[in-house]
Amino acid sequence: MIAQSRRHWRLAAGMRAALVFAWVSAGGLWAAEPAAPTKPQPPAPAPQTDTTPAAPTGGPAPAILGQLTGSNAQFSTDGGKTWRPAQQGTPLAEGAIVRTGFGATCQVSFADQTILQVQPLSCVRISRYQAGPTSQTIQAVLPYGAVRCGVQKGRIESDTQIRTPVSTLSIRGTIAYVAYDPGLRRCLLAVDESGPAIAALAGGGCCGGASFGASNPNPTPATAYELEAGMYTNCVLGRHLSLAMFDRTVWVTGNLAVGDVTPDEAGPMVHGQADPANPTGGAENYRNDKGRAAERPLDETVRFPGGDVPIGGGGRS
Amino acid sequence: MHVLRYAWWAGLLAVVLASCQASQPLPTAVPAPAAQTADARDSAALAYELAAKRWCTNDDACSLVLCLLDGQDAHGGFDQRLAGLQARGLAPAGWRLQADQPVTNGTLAYMLCRALNIKGGIMMHLLPGPRYAYREAEYHGLMPKGSAWEPLTGPEVVGIMGRAALLKEGQTRLVSVY
Numbered sequence: 001m002i003a004q005s006r007r008h009w010r011l012a013a014g015m016r017a018a019l020v021f022a023w024v025s026a027g028g029l030w031a032a033e034p035a036a037p038t039k040p041q042p043p044a045p046a047p048q049t050d051t052t053p054a055a056p057t058g059g060p061a062p063a064i065l066g067q068l069t070g071s072n073a074q075f076s077t078d079g080g081k082t083w084r085p086a087q088q089g090t091p092l093a094e095g096a097i098v099r100t101g102f103g104a105t106c107q108v109s110f111a112d113q114t115i116l117q118v119q120p121l122s123c124v125r126i127s128r129y130q131a132g133p134t135s136q137t138i139q140a141v142l143p144y145g146a147v148r149c150g151v152q153k154g155r156i157e158s159d160t161q162i163r164t165p166v167s168t169l170s171i172r173g174t175i176a177y178v179a180y181d182p183g184l185r186r187c188l189l190a191v192d193e194s195g196p197a198i199a200a201l202a203g204g205g206c207c208g209g210a211s212f213g214a215s216n217p218n219p220t221p222a223t224a225y226e227l228e229a230g231m232y233t234n235c236v237l238g239r240h241l242s243l244a245m246f247d248r249t250v251w252v253t254g255n256l257a258v259g260d261v262t263p264d265e266a267g268p269m270v271h272g273q274a275d276p277a278n279p280t281g282g283a284e285n286y287r288n289d290k291g292r293a294a295e296r297p298l299d300e301t302v303r304f305p306g307g308d309v310p311i312g313g314g315g316r317s
Numbered sequence: 318m319h320v321l322r323y324a325w326w327a328g329l330l331a332v333v334l335a336s337c338q339a340s341q342p343l344p345t346a347v348p349a350p351a352a353q354t355a356d357a358r359d360s361a362a363l364a365y366e367l368a369a370k371r372w373c374t375n376d377d378a379c380s381l382v383l384c385l386l387d388g389q390d391a392h393g394g395f396d397q398r399l400a401g402l403q404a405r406g407l408a409p410a411g412w413r414l415q416a417d418q419p420v421t422n423g424t425l426a427y428m429l430c431r432a433l434n435i436k437g438g439i440m441m442h443l444l445p446g447p448r449y450a451y452r453e454a455e456y457h458g459l460m461p462k463g464s465a466w467e468p469l470t471g472p473e474v475v476g477i478m479g480r481a482a483l484l485k486e487g488q489t490r491l492v493s494v495y
Contacts, residue, residue, distance in 0.1 A: 015323050072361050072388065083362065101360030102385055102482050120486075121364050121479045144368045144475050182368050183473030184461065 062091035063110045063129060070104030070120070092126060099123040100145070112152075114138055114160050119146040119179075127163070139163060146179035357391040360384035364478065370471035378420035378469075381478050382407065382428045385485065407431040409446075423447025423465030425474065426454035429481050457484065 065075060066088050073086035076097045086098065086106050100106060100118050108116040110129065113136050118124050122145020130137045138160045140147070151160050151171050162169045164180040164187050180187045358380050367373055367381075379398040383390040386405075392398045395416035402408040407428045414424065427450040430437065435457060441449040451465040459480050469477070 011319055013320075017320070017324070019327060070388075072359050074361050080365070099361045099365050101362075101364065101388075102478075103388060104361065120482050121360065121475070123365055123368070144364070144472065145479060179479075181476035181479070183470065183476035 062093050063096070063108050063126060065090040065092055065098065065106055065108055067105070067107035067117075069106070070100070070102075072101030072104040073106040073118070074099050094126055094129045097123065097125045110138055111136065114152070115150045116140060117148040117150075119148065122146050135159070142178060142180050144180060144182040146177065148175065148177045150175040357389045358384070359389050360478075363390075364475050367471035368475050372419040373469050373471045373474040374417050375414040375420045375424065376416040377471075378425050378428070378474060379408075379414075381474065382425075382432055385478065385481060386432055402428060405431075419468030420474070421447070421465065422454075422460060422463055422467050422469060423451045425469060425477065426451040426460060426465070429459060429477075430454060433481060433484050459484070 065086050068086055068088060071085075074083040075086050075090060075092065076083045076099075077093070077095065079095065080097055083099075092098070092108060098106060098108060098118055100120055100122050102120055104120055106118050108118065108124070108126070110116075111131055113131075116124060123143050124145075124147055125141040125143070126138070127141050128137060128139035136159070140149075140161070141163045143165070147162065149160060149162060149171055160171045162171070162176075162178050164178070165182070165185065169176065169178055178187065360381060363377060363381055363384065367377060370377075376395040376398065379395065379402055380390040380392075383392065383398060383401060390398065392401055399408060399412070399414060403410050403412070408431075409427075412424075424447055427447045429435075430441075430450045430453055435453055436442075437449060437453040441453055448465045451460065454460045455462055460477055
């Protein structure tokens, strides 16, 4: 009898201990302080080294800010220290920064030859602007957000570059849309019209070498891409909408002819999606119907906001 | 023997209870809010600052959501912002967020799904909360795959809010992020 009561006592004690343990464990988990964020930091963006000299005092006509929509567009001329509301006709020089909030857009016009439409919740910095009677060089940095860039092909040779922390897009005589997500560190590109589009990775990336730019008109083939219909790069850019940010490829309509880019200027190189680090003969995959049929089927296209970019007489306001 | 068995069941019960933990963090002492100013916060300045910040706080996230809806945030402090969001149904009344703590995927997803009128599926109706709101946000391409309790960095929130703005403007659908 004593042994039985002892056994019962042990059982009861064990049950009590188990219940207390369960209560304390659950309560401890519930009451636990949220763990300190241990999320690994994204790597710091590659520094945008801009060694171009400052524009001379008798420099080109300034860029003009215009076509404002919404009430939340601001600009800075001192590197972001002070900001003022954007106003129609505001002149901008090298080093100016333009930022927009929700529902606000604005347009920066460079001598009626190049237009940058800054989309909502975006920021653009004019890192270089040089213009002459027959040529024009513009470099814009896109830390976040999106821009639609239109470059008029014609009497003035215009070389416009849009740099993001992960890529550089060089545009000559076409309309392109560039969006950069700073959280994912990925870039979205669409070329709306025909015209040469060359893409390169900032800092070399998986391809190695320096990025293509006006200062390096003859890059090595490994650093620059000549973009054709259906091609997409390993990381971010493609001629026809490479949704590297969203891991989809979408076809858009337009003239596929590449204009005045010579093969020596932009050696073609395409990486396969399966193994981005190793270059493949992917260019061949997109030049025949069989290769294109093997492409992932598309069931929709993505519309981009903004609309047509007026080039020429409609640019200056 | 029986003790071990009971201990095993108790442990299992503890694990089950832990997996069904509350969707909101436990209420903790809310630190005194920063000096409140009556100046309205605008989304352009906020996005610019966040793009360079390490973490996005609950205060900044609430301010951005209010800017997405109203164009600017005219509230005086975090408590007022949270109350404003709760009054609009964008945040449950029982939420006890801390202004200076990093916002999580689930918290931001819940507010954005309400702000963008994303109805969601059956689970989101049956168990409304950050968990299923985050899954719905993933489906709509607003947020990348991850955990609802993961904190968000400033640049990530800027990217997410950019996509939210596109959805609000009526872009048909964002392809899901991976």
